[in-house]
Amino acid sequence: MNSTAEKRPAAMAFILLTLFIDILGIGIIIPVLPELIKEFAGGSTTTAGLYVGIIAAAYSLMQFLCAPILGALSDRFGRRPVILAALFGLGVDFLVQGFAPNITWLFAGRLLAGILGASFTTANAYIADVSTPETRARNYGLVGVMFGLGFICGPALGGMLGGIHLRMPFFVSAGLALINWLYGYFVLPESLPPEHRSSFTLAKANPLGTLKRLQGYPLVAGLALSFVCMSLAQRGLENVWVLYTGFRYEWNEQTNGLMLGLVGLTAALVQGLLVRPVIKRFGERGTVTIGLAVSALAFVGYGLASQGWMIPCIIIFGSLGGVSGPAIQSIVAGSVDPSEQGKVQGALTSLMSLTNIAAPLFFTAGLFSYFTSDQAVMELPGAPFLVGAALLVVSLIIARRVFRAFPSGGDES
Numbered sequence: 001m002n003s004t005a006e007k008r009p010a011a012m013a014f015i016l017l018t019l020f021i022d023i024l025g026i027g028i029i030i031p032v033l034p035e036l037i038k039e040f041a042g043g044s045t046t047t048a049g050l051y052v053g054i055i056a057a058a059y060s061l062m063q064f065l066c067a068p069i070l071g072a073l074s075d076r077f078g079r080r081p082v083i084l085a086a087l088f089g090l091g092v093d094f095l096v097q098g099f100a101p102n103i104t105w106l107f108a109g110r111l112l113a114g115i116l117g118a119s120f121t122t123a124n125a126y127i128a129d130v131s132t133p134e135t136r137a138r139n140y141g142l143v144g145v146m147f148g149l150g151f152i153c154g155p156a157l158g159g160m161l162g163g164i165h166l167r168m169p170f171f172v173s174a175g176l177a178l179i180n181w182l183y184g185y186f187v188l189p190e191s192l193p194p195e196h197r198s199s200f201t202l203a204k205a206n207p208l209g210t211l212k213r214l215q216g217y218p219l220v221a222g223l224a225l226s227f228v229c230m231s232l233a234q235r236g237l238e239n240v241w242v243l244y245t246g247f248r249y250e251w252n253e254q255t256n257g258l259m260l261g262l263v264g265l266t267a268a269l270v271q272g273l274l275v276r277p278v279i280k281r282f283g284e285r286g287t288v289t290i291g292l293a294v295s296a297l298a299f300v301g302y303g304l305a306s307q308g309w310m311i312p313c314i315i316i317f318g319s320l321g322g323v324s325g326p327a328i329q330s331i332v333a334g335s336v337d338p339s340e341q342g343k344v345q346g347a348l349t350s351l352m353s354l355t356n357i358a359a360p361l362f363f364t365a366g367l368f369s370y371f372t373s374d375q376a377v378m379e380l381p382g383a384p385f386l387v388g389a390a391l392l393v394v395s396l397i398i399a400r401r402v403f404r405a406f407p408s409g410g411d412e413s
Helices: 004-029 031-040 045-077 079-099 103-117 120-130 134-164 168-185 207-217 216-249 251-303 310-335 340-371 385-406
Strands: none
Touching: 004 079, 004 120, 031 103, 031 168, 031 207, 031 216, 031 251, 045 103, 045 120, 045 134, 045 216, 045 340, 079 103, 079 120, 079 168, 120 134, 134 168, 134 251, 168 251, 207 216, 216 251, 216 310, 216 340, 216 385, 251 310, 251 385
16 A cells, blocks of 8 residues: 555546546536526526526535535545545436436436535545645645636537537536546545544534634625625626527527637636736735726626627626636735634635525526516616626725725735
């Protein structure tokens, strides 16, 4: 038996591959899931919007509830069994979704996908186990690279496969997950020794408990409200995008896949190349202001664009708004005691999960379905984006007020 240190390279490579395949599997079905739901809804965009919103909210709810449960289970039984069980379950679940004969089966499949997709928490814990202080930052940076690559490749591949057959992306995702499970079964070592394991308690599995940590940091709590408004707008865009572009511009799966791939590519370029120089030039607080203002303008553009060719131009411009998220995270990191970093970051993650639940219900099942229905006072499919722009303006106002209330937070770099 090799030592843990000797297994670390193979273990780290597997975890990164696992995260990439998980994100790729999610990205692959983004262009086709709304179209499959629309097919079950008899071709009605309005009805499909309602179902898409409910299913997406249920998926996020399962992730929100189950992430701390799977994390606590991995603390009790080890990372390996939880990760492998989730991978195998995802493979089977993608097959269930691919063969789903009706909306009920698809809904059940998305619920299970939400439960098993919460294994990201365990994967992050595994990385912490196998990293040293010298490699930890690099390893988590590689995690960000995997997320970016997954969201660039996934939608583009999903659009291409969906053009061949609407259900093919589900089967490809199933194959990737099961191959990764098989590889992990023979390669992945356990990272958590028995002497470091802890008991499973309901308190550790409480997804709302971490939110109390924000009370001790007024600056962070204020920015958290701004963060929620920003995240709610972004999640709304993601959930309504495919239905909106199909309804307004008659885009098919291939076109949506390419456009979503462009979103991922521009986001990765901004995150990798622009964040540091922009923060150096304008400071963290100035970067937050600029990013939120750009995002608000981009959302207005999405909502009012009358021709499909305008969208890629808006995507490129709107990607510049991506500098605000890292700037907020940097301000938070500079305002929190090192011993509290994990708990506070966990609280922000929980808040983002809550927006993942609310956004599809409000933007897709609510606004989009209403403003594309016969009951609407006027047809306005871009309403979700216009409301998202308003939320981003609110986010900007809150952030500026928080900055004025705490002028010397020590967060400028």
